[in-house]
Amino acid sequence: MNYNVNEKGYYGEFGGAFIPEMLYPNVEELRQKYLEVMAEPDFKKEFNQLLKDYVGRPSPLYFAKRLSEKYHTKIYLKREDLNHTGAHKINNTIGQILMAKRLGKTRIIAETGAGQHGVATATVCALMGLECIVYMGEIDIARQAPNVARMKMLGAKVVPALSGSRTLKDATNEAIRDWINNPVNTHYIIGSAIGPHPYPDMVTRFQSIISEEIKWQLKEQIGRENPDYVVACIGGGSNAAGTYYHFLHEPDVNIIAVEAAGLGVNSGESAATSVLGKEGIIHGCKTLLMQTNDGQITEPYSISAGLDYPGVGPMHAHLCKTGRAEFMAITDDEAMTAGLELCQLEGIIPAIESSHALAIFEQRTFKPDDVIVVSLSGRGDKDLDTYIKYFKL
Amino acid sequence: MNRINQKLKEDKKLLSIYFTAGYPSLNDTVTIIQNLEKSGVDMIEIGLPFSDPLADGPTIQASSTQALKNGMTTEVLFKQLKDIRKSVSIPLIIMGYFNPVLQYGVEAFCKKCQEIGIDGLIIPDLPVDVYHDEYKTIFEHYGLINVFLITPQTSDERIRFIDSVSNGFIYMVSSASVTGSQSGFGDENTAYFKRIADMHLKNPQIVGFGISDHETFTQATAYAKGAIIGSAFIKHLTSKKIDTINEFVNFVVK
Numbered sequence: 301m302n303y304n305v306n307e308k309g310y311y312g313e314f315g316g317a318f319i320p321e322m323l324y325p326n327v328e329e330l331r332q333k334y335l336e337v338m339a340e341p342d343f344k345k346e347f348n349q350l351l352k353d354y355v356g357r358p359s360p361l362y363f364a365k366r367l368s369e370k371y372h373t374k375i376y377l378k379r380e381d382l383n384h385t386g387a388h389k390i391n392n393t394i395g396q397i398l399m400a401k402r403l404g405k406t407r408i409i410a411e412t413g414a415g416q417h418g419v420a421t422a423t424v425c426a427l428m429g430l431e432c433i434v435y436m437g438e439i440d441i442a443r444q445a446p447n448v449a450r451m452k453m454l455g456a457k458v459v460p461a462l463s464g465s466r467t468l469k470d471a472t473n474e475a476i477r478d479w480i481n482n483p484v485n486t487h488y489i490i491g492s493a494i495g496p497h498p499y500p501d502m503v504t505r506f507q508s509i510i511s512e513e514i515k516w517q518l519k520e521q522i523g524r525e526n527p528d529y530v531v532a533c534i535g536g537g538s539n540a541a542g543t544y545y546h547f548l549h550e551p552d553v554n555i556i557a558v559e560a561a562g563l564g565v566n567s568g569e570s571a572a573t574s575v576l577g578k579e580g581i582i583h584g585c586k587t588l589l590m591q592t593n594d595g596q597i598t599e600p601y602s603i604s605a606g607l608d609y610p611g612v613g614p615m616h617a618h619l620c621k622t623g624r625a626e627f628m629a630i631t632d633d634e635a636m637t638a639g640l641e642l643c644q645l646e647g648i649i650p651a652i653e654s655s656h657a658l659a660i661f662e663q664r665t666f667k668p669d670d671v672i673v674v675s676l677s678g679r680g681d682k683d684l685d686t687y688i689k690y691f692k693l
Numbered sequence: 694m695n696r697i698n699q700k701l702k703e704d705k706k707l708l709s710i711y712f713t714a715g716y717p718s719l720n721d722t723v724t725i726i727q728n729l730e731k732s733g734v735d736m737i738e739i740g741l742p743f744s745d746p747l748a749d750g751p752t753i754q755a756s757s758t759q760a761l762k763n764g765m766t767t768e769v770l771f772k773q774l775k776d777i778r779k780s781v782s783i784p785l786i787i788m789g790y791f792n793p794v795l796q797y798g799v800e801a802f803c804k805k806c807q808e809i810g811i812d813g814l815i816i817p818d819l820p821v822d823v824y825h826d827e828y829k830t831i832f833e834h835y836g837l838i839n840v841f842l843i844t845p846q847t848s849d850e851r852i853r854f855i856d857s858v859s860n861g862f863i864y865m866v867s868s869a870s871v872t873g874s875q876s877g878f879g880d881e882n883t884a885y886f887k888r889i890a891d892m893h894l895k896n897p898q899i900v901g902f903g904i905s906d907h908e909t910f911t912q913a914t915a916y917a918k919g920a921i922i923g924s925a926f927i928k929h930l931t932s933k934k935i936d937t938i939n940e941f942v943n944f945v946v947k
Contacts, residue, residue: 318791320748320817321842322866324851463754469745476747483846483869581792581818582745594766595796596744 303548303615303624309497310586311618317496319584322480326488327584329403331498337402338395338505350394351509354427355384357391359510361517361673366645367658373666376527377676378514380539381650387678388507388539389420393489395506397424400487407431407486411475413440413468413535414605415447416678417491422456432456435474437467440605447682465599468609472583492536493613496584500541500613507542514673515546522671529666531556532675533656535571535606537613539677544625554626557616558657560602561629571600572629573612574620582611588620603632603686604652606678634659636690639680651678652686696784696812697838697861700735701897707919708910708946709736709899710926711788713756714773715765716742721935722773723780728935730783732942738815738921741770741789748817750873752924756931767797771805778810786840788815799828803835813838813861821851825858833860840864845885849892856894865889865898865917873924875903878912890916910945 309315309331317327337343351357360379368375380388393410400408408425410432412418418434425432434451438460441448451458464470479488493500493507515525530547532540534557547553562570570576577588582597589611590598602608612620619625630638639655642648650658654677666672680687687693700707710729714722722739729737742757742765749757770787777785787806794802794816806814814837819828821841832839838861843852845868855863867882868875882903889898897918904913905925913920922945929941 316823318818318820318823321820321847322748322844322869322871324820325844325846325848463751464744464758473745473747477750477871480748481870481874483844578796580795581790583747584818591792591796593796594768595793596761597792598744 301622301624303619305497305501305615311615312621314585314587314614314617315497315500316586317584318581318586319496320480322483323476323496326479326483327496333403334399334498334502337399343398343402346398347395351391355390355394356382357509358513358517359383361514361521363521364646367642370645371661371666372668374669374671376518376671376673378510378543378673380510380675380677381648381654381679385420385423386681387416387420387651388510388542389417389491390423391509391542392491392503392506392538393417393420393424396487396489397428397430400430400489401428403487405485405487407433407482408489409433409435409475409478409486410489410491411435411468411471412491413437413471413608414682415440415444415451416606416682418456418458419447419450419454421489421491422451422454425456426454433478434458435461435471435478437461437465437471439466440468440471444605467599469597476583492538492609493541493615494536494583494585494611500585500615503538504541504545504615507538508545510539510542510675511544511546514543518671518673526550526553527671527673529554529556529670529672531558531657531660531672533558533607533653533677534612534616535560535609535653536611537616539675541613541615543675548624555619555624556660557619557625557627558660559627559629560604560607560635560656561631562601562603564631565629569601571602571608573600573610574627575629577612585614587611587614587617604635604656606651606653607656628660628663630656630659634662638662639687640691648676649680650676651680652683654678695836695838695861697736700784701862701918706914707735707899708942709738709919709921710734711738711740711921711923712926712930713740713742713753713760714770715760715763716756716927717759717930717935719763719765720773722770723777725935725938726777726781726785728938729942730781732939733946734783734942735919736784736786738786738788741767741787741793743790743793746790748871750871750924752873752927756927767793771809774809784812785810786813786815787811791816791819800831803831803837806837807835811837813840815840815864817842821855821858829858842866843889845869852889852892852894856896859896861896862918863894863896863898864921865900867900867903867913870902872902878903878909883912886913886916907945907947
């Protein structure tokens with residue numbers, strides 16, 4: 301079984317590029333050039349240099365001793381939370397800004413939900429001196445004021461998405477419309493492993509530095525490259541894609557994908573796409589998405605703003621359908637508890653997204669010898685307000 | 694012969710009007726279609742509303758959101774149109790995004806369209822390549838004309854391909870934009886209209902996006918067979934009653 305994208309842009313039956321003709325020239329240009337550009341020695345050098353000196357990579361692979369003791373197994377945390385800007389998102393924005401420059405683009409647009417990808421995009425635009433416009437749902441702008449301020453300080457223009465449900469999916473629609481209106485000078489930096497081909501594959505490749513490092517770090521620490529499990533939370537699925545990438549075709553590595561169950565998978569307030577979703581088209585790709593019987597896209601819910609996307613990247617839809625990955629759903633309460641536990645056992649305040657991945661240890665038993673790598677995709681600073689309210693701190 | 698092909702043979706510039714089904718009120722669909730025909734419109738695009746219409750601007754998105762709130766669904770639309778051919782004879786096209794069609798089932802959708810007397814479909818996010826490889830035979834089996842878009846950025850080679858796959862008309866997007874986002878055409882638009890006319894395609898072209906009044910209609914049809922009005926008509930429906938449709942049409946074609 302092949303879990304990578306095929307030449308037509310599909311992962312099994314998922315993926316493709318279901319885009320209006322207005323977007324075709326842009327997406328086609330990217331499709332024709334992205335692999336070639338990424339393979340250029342110059343590009344690689346600049347990318348790796350920035351990851352090292354600017355982002356602070358490699359991010360540590362940390363053996364969480366007290367957490368491991370509690371759950372009688374061996375838990376390693378891949379510390380993406382220590383990256384510049386506080387999450388894995390920057391790996392992709394660095395890659396795409398370099399791509400945009402090589403394609404001769406002078407104007408950058410992005411969508412953002414909680415604001416992490418928006419901040420990561422505004423950051424690299426400041427770094428490269430490019431104009432930056434970030435679309436963000438009107439409701440998210442109100443919920444995530446500190447990130448809006450960060451983007452503004454970094455010189456980005458934050459445009460409210462006023463249509464539809466005024467959250468992430470609508471911000472994505474607005475960014476796509478902007479791209480339709482500005483087809484020549486603009487590059488759209490999508491933040492997750494979603495969108496029309498080649499975006500899911502391009503984002504996955506930029507994020508694959510995560511699993512590339514895990515391999516040699518694990519080899520250094522325990523003498524073997526492959527863990528028994530890799531675990532990551534999934535909204536659209538960019539940190540998960542990067543965490544799994546170099547293990548996809550290693551059958552002895554089990555893959556666990558953790559979705560946000562919100563108030564409970566069947567509560568009507570959930571973002572567990574693998575359970576609640578059906579095959580369909582969202583934002584240019586065929587994948588699993590939450591929708592009405594009639595094909596209208598519905599609004600998901602999670603306490604974590606980074607996981608409440610109604611779809612999931614096409615690679616993950618394929619991993620789910622083929623059974624290559626095991627999908628688990630974690631509720632708000634379970635995630636918040638796991639987040640607090642990490643603070644108290646390891647002195648690390650995780651992003652609520654990442655807390656979902658940590659919550660599986662209460663749900664599922666592992667063997668004492670199992671080596672489990674969990675992607676700690678982001679840090680919890682941005683979530684302090686939510687933590688304060690939830691735990692009445 | 695398909696009503697669209699017949700209409701395209703008439704020796705006149707065609708006016709096609711888009712409206713969102715279920716807007717302003719859920720049950721306005723049939724009345725709007727009848728009034729449009731009575732007002733002398735040549736062709737109608739019935740918009741099947743979608744929650745996330747990527748290619749549309751704020752006017753059409755807002756009308757879609759309202760239509761969905763009003764209770765419009767694929768099933769409801771098909772019920773409303775059940776007897777439409779008893780009172781309306783001009784070409785009718787359903788325009789909608791691919792996901793609702795996919796959920797209904799592409800073949801079931803096409804079959805239903807044929808039963809009702811729908812002549813064609815416009816599905817902006819179903820790319821010509823995918824259509825050609827997977828769905829063309831189904832559409833043709835049910836006698837439906839599928840209409841593709843081209844834009845000023847579409848390469849000549851791709852336009853030729855689209856022309857070869859098309860069997861009705863080509864929907865020529867006037868400029869790089871979403872619907873309802875510009876006013877008036879400049880030299881750049883005219884040059885593009887002329888460039889396409891000079892390609893002598895087998896399918897006639899109908900211009901859409903940015904046509905709102907008599908002037909833009911005249912400019913758009915100087916080189917093309919016709920023009921489509923969407924957002925401007927929706928705005929008219931929003932501010933006026935649906936029995937004033939003829940005022941709008943007269944204002945455009947005079």
